[in-house]
Amino acid sequence: MSEQTHQNAALAADSSQSGAAGEHRAGPGSSLAGSGGTNGSPVPMGSSWLQYGLALMTFAGVSLLNLWLQQWIGYQAIALLYLLAVVLLALFVSRGPILLGTALTALGWNFLFAPPRYSFHIGSFYDKMMCAMYFVVALVVGQLTALLRAQRAAERQREARTREAEINSRLLAESERLGRTLLNSVSHELRTPIAAITSAASSLRASGALSAAQQNLTGEIESAAARLNRVVQSLLSAARLQSGQLRPKLDWCDISELVKVTLRGVEGLLAGHPVQKQIPAGIPLVRADFVLMEQALANLVINAATHTPPETPIQVEARVEEATLVLEVADRGPGLPPDQIDRAFDLFHRAPTARPGGTGLGLAIVKGFVEAQGGSVRAGNRPQGGAVFCICLPVAEPPELQEETL
Secondary structure: OHHHHHHHHHHHHHHHHHHHHHHHHHHHHHHHHHHOOOOOOOOOOOOHHHHHHHHHHHHHHHHHHHHHHOOOOOHHHHHHHHHHHHHHHOOOOOHHHHHHHHHHHHHHHHHHOOOOOOOOOOOOHHHHHHHHHHHHHHHHHHHHHHHHHHHHHHHHHHHHHHHHHHHHHHHHHHHHHHHHHHHHHHHHHOHHHHHHHHHHHHHHHHOOOOOHHHHHHHHHHHHHHHHHHHHHHHHHHHHHHHHOOOOOOOEEEOHHHHHHHHHHHOHHHOOOOOEEEEOOOOOOOEEEOHHHHHHHHHHHHHHHHHOOOOOOOEEEEEEEEOOEEEEEEEEOOOOOOHHHHHHOOOOOOOOOOOOOOOOOOHHHHHHHHHHHOOOEEEEEEOOOOOEEEEEEEEOOOOOOOOOOOO
């Protein structure tokens, strides 16, 4: 188990580093809107004003360098140095500053170096063509360089997101494997001792040599073991629902038989709570998983007995509403708080007025089991007082039974 923990810790650390890297790469993109960038290209500079300032400083620096170099090279070669500056500038700024740098270098070359100097007038047709072509070439090269840089940055972001997704997938797989391991541990490490305790208490009671006090203590042990067994079963059921391992085995079920078997199984937990059954004759069969439906109905009946005073009756009714079979469990207790009705079936949810000792799993398991069979659940309060919980299952046409011929 320690090895597994170290692996998960390593995966989590790797995921954190990848996420931090992704944030670092994506961070500059937050200034993109203000910096004139497009296509979602991230910009390394933090502010658009800094980028435009860099364009101005690049123009000023290259102009000073060209003024010093003009005594050795011609004014046409100076245009190439301006072009190189625009290309280098495109490696660091977005398209707006590139456009500014292109315009400044074209005008600067015209004003400072092209004859006649210190004038925007261009004397020869050749220089006019060169100035125009310079502007176009510098602008296109600068824009293509910025676009290439943006594409490379986007690729790095995609790689970071892909790596993060892979790490998350690995973490999820490890988590599911750990969950299955814990599920098996709960199944073997808890249910086996509980069965041993129950068996020992039953054997002790059957020995017949117990005093009244010892009989009471044995009953308490059996009751506590049964309750602990229900808690473990609820945890296992919740784990199966959460992991998606629940596979209902649908078959035609008799609702009358389902109610009879369920009430027989929870009879010991309904002491002092009379149960009133209303199952009309001819109720249709439904396709359901008998075992899952038995546990779901048992949870509703136990919930009603737990949250109502002693001697409070519990009503179990089955009826057909259009093409839906409704299995209803109602009580005469305090009912549900109106603001808690919508959350009644949430996992681990307990109403503020609920009695202590519950786990908040019973109703969530009911919902999971019923929905896994294509049904639905609902909760509410009765007009005369008390809570009501309904299991709704679709009614289908049962298969025709062929008569056997002798």
